[in-house]
Amino acid sequence: MSELLGCDAVGCPVDEYRIAQCKVGNATLKAVGIANVTTIADTRPFTWTLGLQERPSAGNGPQITFDRNFYLGTPPSLQLNGTTGCALFFEGIAANLTVPEDKVDSFTCSDVLNKDCVSDLITQAQLAVKAGEPAKDSDFCNEMRESLVDKPPSTSLTGDKPLEKTDQSQCRPTTGQNYDLSLVTSQQQQSSSRELEQLAPVLYAITPVMTIFRKGDDTKAGLTCLKLVESKANQTTDDTKPQGSSAGINTPFMAYFALVSLTLVFVL
Numbered sequence: 001m002s003e004l005l006g007c008d009a010v011g012c013p014v015d016e017y018r019i020a021q022c023k024v025g026n027a028t029l030k031a032v033g034i035a036n037v038t039t040i041a042d043t044r045p046f047t048w049t050l051g052l053q054e055r056p057s058a059g060n061g062p063q064i065t066f067d068r069n070f071y072l073g074t075p076p077s078l079q080l081n082g083t084t085g086c087a088l089f090f091e092g093i094a095a096n097l098t099v100p101e102d103k104v105d106s107f108t109c110s111d112v113l114n115k116d117c118v119s120d121l122i123t124q125a126q127l128a129v130k131a132g133e134p135a136k137d138s139d140f141c142n143e144m145r146e147s148l149v150d151k152p153p154s155t156s157l158t159g160d161k162p163l164e165k166t167d168q169s170q171c172r173p174t175t176g177q178n179y180d181l182s183l184v185t186s187q188q189q190q191s192s193s194r195e196l197e198q199l200a201p202v203l204y205a206i207t208p209v210m211t212i213f214r215k216g217d218d219t220k221a222g223l224t225c226l227k228l229v230e231s232k233a234n235q236t237t238d239d240t241k242p243q244g245s246s247a248g249i250n251t252p253f254m255a256y257f258a259l260v261s262l263t264l265v266f267v268l
Helices: 091-096 115-127 137-148 196-204
Strands: 022-024 027-029 031-037 046-054 064-074 084-089 155-157 160-162 180-191 207-215 218-226 260-267
Touching: 027 064, 031 218, 046 207, 046 218, 064 207, 084 137, 084 180, 091 196, 091 207, 115 207, 115 218, 180 196
Parallel strands: 155 260, 160 260
Antiparallel strands: 022 027, 027 046, 031 046, 046 064, 064 180, 084 207, 084 260, 207 218
């Protein structure tokens, strides 16, 4: 896995407080984490972008709502030519994963997950579809679900979802030149306060994302671990975790998730 990049790398607009204001579609992202993904679908890498936005308060209470948005970046004029893809988001374990202190700026999934687990997951995904079987979108991704999710350790939500391009006229949170960006899924999280012990797991959470593509009889899978990346302008995320009892938007956020995975079909 290549180095994760953040707003500093893509030039997110900032406000007077040096807080990122990356408007993408209907979301305004305050922090992002971007990773390149090599696939058999194209010689150019795809990108995964994790973006965080805080929703406007619905009332005067202390509850805070956040969205963790996952975007797929694809090369312009991409032609899949019969290639089918799926993604598995292991968001349910994200808050429990940590990066070794000496690898904060550059880490792989093997640094935060058991190495054998990573290898076995990729192998199992690549062997899940038998050679010669038709690569229908729903069938292919259902087989991925049955192979990787129906068996321990978690349950899943599944569904076919065609991707729609997201407006990037004000901010482009992808490292690919002129890449299209599509919102694949969004996980809403809530916190009852801005206490650091409650907020921290949102900014420091690491979400493993398995990207699987099939082209003909060739199936390739890869695991990417996404997290928000510190902006040097305001030290939002990967900085040494702050001490204290309260924080604003540039401090960690908390959420509570059931242990689930989400499977989506890419129909580009």
